[in-house]
Amino acid sequence: MTSATLLRRITDYAARADPYPLYAELRRTPVARQEDGVYAVSTYWEIAGLLHDPRLSSDPRNRVPTAGEEDILEEEQGLPPSFLRLDPPEHDRLRRLATRPFGPPDSPRRVSDMRGDLARMVSGLIDGLRDRERADIVEDFAYPFPVMVICKLLGVPHEDEERFHVWAEAIVAGLDPGEEGEGPAERRRAAQRARMELGRYLAGLIEDHRRAPGGDMLSALAAGHGDRERMSPLELVVTAVLLLIAGHETTVNLITNGMLTLLRHPDALRRLREEPGLAVPLVEELLRYEPPVQLLPQRTALADIDVGGVTIPRGAPVWLVLASGNRDPRRFPDPDRFDPGRTGNEHLGFGGGIHYCFGAPLARLEAQVALTELARRLVEPRLVTDPPPYRRNPVLRGPRHLPVAFDGCVP
Amino acid sequence: MPAADGSAEEFRRRGHAVVVGASLAGLRAAETLREEGFAGTLTMIGDEPHEPYDRPPLSKQVLLGRTGAGDTLLPRRRALEARWLLGTAATGLDLAGRRVRLAGGEEVRYDRLLIATGTRARPWIKETEAALDGVLTLRTGDDAARLARRLDARPRRVLVIGAGFTGSEITSACRERGIDVTVAERGPAPLVGALGGVVGAVAAELHHAHGVDLRCGITVTALEGDPAGRLRCAHLSDGTTLEADAAVVALGAVRNTEWLAGSGLAAGPRGVACDAGCRAFDVHGIVTDDVFVAGDVARSPHPLFGYQFLSLEHWGNAVAQAEVAAHNMVSPGPERRPHLWLPAFWSAQFGINIKSVGVPPMGRELAIVQGSLAERRFAAVYGHQGRVIAAVTFDHGRWLPFYGRLIETAAPFPPDFAQVDRAPGGPRPIPAEFPDPALPTHGPTVTLSGYAPSERRVTFVPARV
Numbered sequence: 001m002t003s004a005t006l007l008r009r010i011t012d013y014a015a016r017a018d019p020y021p022l023y024a025e026l027r028r029t030p031v032a033r034q035e036d037g038v039y040a041v042s043t044y045w046e047i048a049g050l051l052h053d054p055r056l057s058s059d060p061r062n063r064v065p066t067a068g069e070e071d072i073l074e075e076e077q078g079l080p081p082s083f084l085r086l087d088p089p090e091h092d093r094l095r096r097l098a099t100r101p102f103g104p105p106d107s108p109r110r111v112s113d114m115r116g117d118l119a120r121m122v123s124g125l126i127d128g129l130r131d132r133e134r135a136d137i138v139e140d141f142a143y144p145f146p147v148m149v150i151c152k153l154l155g156v157p158h159e160d161e162e163r164f165h166v167w168a169e170a171i172v173a174g175l176d177p178g179e180e181g182e183g184p185a186e187r188r189r190a191a192q193r194a195r196m197e198l199g200r201y202l203a204g205l206i207e208d209h210r211r212a213p214g215g216d217m218l219s220a221l222a223a224g225h226g227d228r229e230r231m232s233p234l235e236l237v238v239t240a241v242l243l244l245i246a247g248h249e250t251t252v253n254l255i256t257n258g259m260l261t262l263l264r265h266p267d268a269l270r271r272l273r274e275e276p277g278l279a280v281p282l283v284e285e286l287l288r289y290e291p292p293v294q295l296l297p298q299r300t301a302l303a304d305i306d307v308g309g310v311t312i313p314r315g316a317p318v319w320l321v322l323a324s325g326n327r328d329p330r331r332f333p334d335p336d337r338f339d340p341g342r343t344g345n346e347h348l349g350f351g352g353g354i355h356y357c358f359g360a361p362l363a364r365l366e367a368q369v370a371l372t373e374l375a376r377r378l379v380e381p382r383l384v385t386d387p388p389p390y391r392r393n394p395v396l397r398g399p400r401h402l403p404v405a406f407d408g409c410v411p
Numbered sequence: 412m413p414a415a416d417g418s419a420e421e422f423r424r425r426g427h428a429v430v431v432g433a434s435l436a437g438l439r440a441a442e443t444l445r446e447e448g449f450a451g452t453l454t455m456i457g458d459e460p461h462e463p464y465d466r467p468p469l470s471k472q473v474l475l476g477r478t479g480a481g482d483t484l485l486p487r488r489r490a491l492e493a494r495w496l497l498g499t500a501a502t503g504l505d506l507a508g509r510r511v512r513l514a515g516g517e518e519v520r521y522d523r524l525l526i527a528t529g530t531r532a533r534p535w536i537k538e539t540e541a542a543l544d545g546v547l548t549l550r551t552g553d554d555a556a557r558l559a560r561r562l563d564a565r566p567r568r569v570l571v572i573g574a575g576f577t578g579s580e581i582t583s584a585c586r587e588r589g590i591d592v593t594v595a596e597r598g599p600a601p602l603v604g605a606l607g608g609v610v611g612a613v614a615a616e617l618h619h620a621h622g623v624d625l626r627c628g629i630t631v632t633a634l635e636g637d638p639a640g641r642l643r644c645a646h647l648s649d650g651t652t653l654e655a656d657a658a659v660v661a662l663g664a665v666r667n668t669e670w671l672a673g674s675g676l677a678a679g680p681r682g683v684a685c686d687a688g689c690r691a692f693d694v695h696g697i698v699t700d701d702v703f704v705a706g707d708v709a710r711s712p713h714p715l716f717g718y719q720f721l722s723l724e725h726w727g728n729a730v731a732q733a734e735v736a737a738h739n740m741v742s743p744g745p746e747r748r749p750h751l752w753l754p755a756f757w758s759a760q761f762g763i764n765i766k767s768v769g770v771p772p773m774g775r776e777l778a779i780v781q782g783s784l785a786e787r788r789f790a791a792v793y794g795h796q797g798r799v800i801a802a803v804t805f806d807h808g809r810w811l812p813f814y815g816r817l818i819e820t821a822a823p824f825p826p827d828f829a830q831v832d833r834a835p836g837g838p839r840p841i842p843a844e845f846p847d848p849a850l851p852t853h854g855p856t857v858t859l860s861g862y863a864p865s866e867r868r869v870t871f872v873p874a875r876v
Contacts (some may be wrong), residue, residue: 054830088832
């Protein structure tokens with residue numbers, strides 16, 4: 001089997017439930033050129049090195065489009081790229097501005113102050129399962145919870161969820177490089193249209209918040225910060241789109257993957273029930289073992305880069321397969337074992353370098369609160385089907401549904 | 412009795428490990444000993460009465476009033492099952508008898524010893540002036556509590572003596588609290604000793620932009636008190652007088668090695684010399700096998716930097732060296748590891764995150780490879796004999812591991828390749844502008860005596876202060 005077909009097999013839907021044996025195969029060639037010119041990097045130290053390598057760009061405008069990718073620059077006709085797809089200095093400026101109402105140094109308590117809200121939301125959702133013996137962890141819990149959180153944080157009315165849910169789905173599908181369905185090009189165009197729609201919706205909302213500010217992030221971003229630099233109205237809309245999507249499409253998978261993993265490892269589930277403090281290392285292990293973002297397919301080499309005995313040529317697209325690096329035996333002893341107490345767990349689950357997950361502190365807290373409460377309150381939970389049905393997307397990977405049976409809930 | 416024969420296994424099972432110094436390095440070493448299966452007796456000796464605590468927040472969050480000075484206890488990695496002798500200074504070492512003498516006269520026998528006594532703040536040179544109410548230093552939690560209380564009392568002006576990292580962080584905290592500050596720095600710019608004049612000039616701009624009264628090329632010649640013994644003013648070398656309610660002496664650190672005087676170890680003002688495996692040298696330059704050193708007090712050769720003996724006052728170095736020292740204490744020869752940590756540190760001041768890898772003062776030239784000095788956000792790479800020897804970032808720290816790799820792989824200087832945020836026109840090497848290394852230092856010396864090979868001896872001569 002050549003590595004060219006290997007990456008295709010990984011993005012193929014058949015591999016979605018368990019891509020890890022294919023990642024192990026991929027790691028035999030740490031930096032593997034694919035037949036379409038993509039370089040797949042699959043080992044820990046090589047990925048970690050490239051995440052901090054200034055010769056690697058996240059800006060699609062630096063890409064020499066490969067066959068079938070000619071449309072990639074069409075994005076310029078829609079909304080401009082968010083900071084996720086920009087390089088410094090633009091990236092640094094926008095991310096710094098977005099951080100002001102979210103984290104240190106200006107807002108060090110924003111996330112920790114949400115703990116009470118998070119606990120109330122989780123309690124409410126689990127209360128809703130009280131009289132049931134079956135639930136879909138995705139529909140009944142892991143999807144609604146992060147949406148409530150991101151709505152509260154940004155100041156987006158929760159009742160608009162039906163509207164932006166459709167756009168969010170289309171935007172996330174645009175990240176899917178797989179050949180199935182209508183194909184990546186058509187999905188990217190659909191994503192672009194959805195981004196415009198969502199942007200229009202959020203632009204209206206931002207205007208409302210400017211007139212009548214609340215304690216939320218959009219109000220803070222719209223108001224600016226005294227006489228310090230601020231985002232332009234268009235940058236604000238683009239950033240709001242990014243935060244809304246990233247805030248609710250990844251945490252769903254983190255929580256769902258978490259529950260699935262716990263149900264497959266009853267010892268870990270029992271330990272979490274008995275010692276809730278375990279939630280902290282357990283969520284880190286989850287981010288290593290089943291990361292919601294499996295790979296970063298959007299980087300481009302700006303210069304020839306020697307890595308892992310291979311020269312990635314200038315202009316080549318580079319895929320960083322985070323989920324594979326997380327299972328690299330050269331970095332993690334016994335990497336295929338789920339060990340909730342694992343120490344020295346510097347996983348790649350949140351990426352690394354300047355694009356390290358913006359919402360990481362919030363995602364961690366959400367997963368810790370959610371999994372601790374699910375473990376504590378559901379009586380004898382068990383999987384109904386294993387593996388569960390998965391979403392198509394190989395980048396943001398997670399179950400579409402996670403049916404579980406249980407014998408009621410404790411208060 | 413184990414260990415004399417080098418039996419690591421016997422020591423691991425039944426030995427007595429003594430750790431002198433109960434701060435970051437001492438604690439992490441002790442934890443590593445247990446982690447690696449050390450089942451013997453463990454004694455921790457520390458001169459401060461407090462449990463091990465973290466120091467970086469003392470010059471930042473604590474001075475801003477966000478954290479109490481007593482609230483920075485170090486997180487524990489595991490239970491230690493140790494005998495703690497806190498508030499007890501070690502006063503002497505008997506190498507032949509393997510005994511540590513304590514302040515109370517008690518003696519503690521050891522099979523293997525770890526020295527992690529760190530440093531203390533260099534005091535103001537004139538004792539009577541140092542004793543004035545309002546003259547402070549910053550090294551310990553108690554120091555930080557005193558300084559924080561002083562800042563709470565809204566002093567009209569604080570004088571910071573010395574613009575190294577600690578001095579600059581204190582200055583930054585004062586300005587953030589709206590307190591007027593004058594800084595007296597002997598060199599031409601802040602941070603000049605650590606980062607050179609080019610980067611120092613940016614630090615000077617930061618001081619000015621934040622309303623600091625920065626006076627470079629100036630020394631404080633005297634501190635003057637009122638009849639009640641309170642600091643009133645400072646006399647400066649340019650003949651001027653400055654009124655101040657408080658003066659913080661931030662002139663670097665002194666290594667805590669006095670207790671080792673006469674012990675026969677190669678210990679002095681520059682620290683305790685040890686090999687790359689953290690084993691202490693005796694005064695003859697012969698390596699010991701039962702005395703180990705880690706943290707700020709250690710001075711060890713680094714292969715990447717010409718095998719020069721480096722002593723690093725870095726948080727990360729203390730942790731890494733402690734782990735290596737502890738591992739080597741319980742491991743037989745072939746399993747021992749070298750301490751090959753790439754020097755790295757960080758600082759937060761005036762809203763800027765400053766980070767460094769490698770040894771900037773070894774660099775004769777530097778090149779700005781990302782961002783720009785004018786924007787005060789940049790990555791600067793330092794060159795030494797045609798290769799990359801260090802890198803310093805202002806608000807660009809996420810890229811630092813990449814530059815660390817360039818140092819480790821002896822990459823050519825100046826590095827020149829297409830990259831994000833590349834400085835316009837590419838990197839152009841310029842002199843890094845470090846102060847003249849020929850200036851007198853406080854270094855100690857040794858003298859040789861005897862003629863026959865069996866009589867040749869080295870005598871350690873403390874520095875003349």
